[in-house]
Amino acid sequence: MKKIVLSRQEIANRVRELGQMITRDFAHDELLLIGVLNGAFIFTADLARAIDLPLQVDFIRVASYGSGSSSSGTITFTKDVERPVGGKKIVLVEDIIDTGRTIARLQQHFLQSGAAGVHICALIDKKERREVAVHPDYAGFAVAEGFLVGYGLDFAEQYRNLPDVYHLENPEHP
Ligand code: IMP
Numbered sequence: 778m779k780k781i782v783l784s785r786q787e788i789a790n791r792v793r794e795l796g797q798m799i800t801r802d803f804a805h806d807e808l809l810l811i812g813v814l815n816g817a818f819i820f821t822a823d824l825a826r827a828i829d830l831p832l833q834v835d836f837i838r839v840a841s842y843g844s845g846s847s848s849s850g851t852i853t854f855t856k857d858v859e860r861p862v863g864g865k866k867i868v869l870v871e872d873i874i875d876t877g878r879t880i881a882r883l884q885q886h887f888l889q890s891g892a893a894g895v896h897i898c899a900l901i902d903k904k905e906r907r908e909v910a911v912h913p914d915y916a917g918f919a920v921a922e923g924f925l926v927g928y929g930l931d932f933a934e935q936y937r938n939l940p941d942v943y944h945l946e947n948p949e950h951p
């Protein structure tokens with residue numbers, strides 16, 4: 778069973794606002810958007826089009842080993858970015874922050890790689906299971922709890938193509 782929690786219209790409105798904020802905040806910078814695959818592929822595409830600045834787009838892929846609906850502490854990079862990051866202002870584009878481990882690790886990685894700044898833009902900030910203190914600079918929606926799918930978010934690689942975001946009631950037995 779799944780229940781709609783964010784409609785495509787709400788998402789579109791909020792993505793436009795996030796794009797306007799980033800446009801205002803990075804007007805004088807060399808901006809590099811880095812989408813975290815696979816979950817952020819749709820959000821990155823929409824956000825990039827909502828930013829009215831010259832920018833570059835790249836992607837990184839990480840794997841975190843755990844059960845289908847939660848991540849573990851171990852994060853490995855399975856695809857690195859291909860653009861140089863030295864001196865760039867990076868905005869990491871993530872679908873959802875849960876424990877915070879993935880995004881905290883990525884932020885640390887790009888700071889160590891010589892980026893001029895690493896900001897975080899998450900479509901959804903889910904706070905119930907936070908283990909690492911990370912605060913996204915830009916957050917589309919705050920959601921208290923639950924497992925969400927759609928608009929890029931998956932359960933076992935399914936549902937990414939849904940245009941709206943749904944709460945999946947029983948993720949282990951959808
Ligand atoms: P974290 O390292 O625990 O913050 O995990 C973040 C990653 O876990 C996200 O990039 C998602 O891939 C996945 N994840 C966490 N919560 C959800 C959810 O509700 N739906 C889909 N994926 C999720």
Ligand code: MG
Nearest residue numbers: 815816930931
């Ligand atoms: Mg995922």
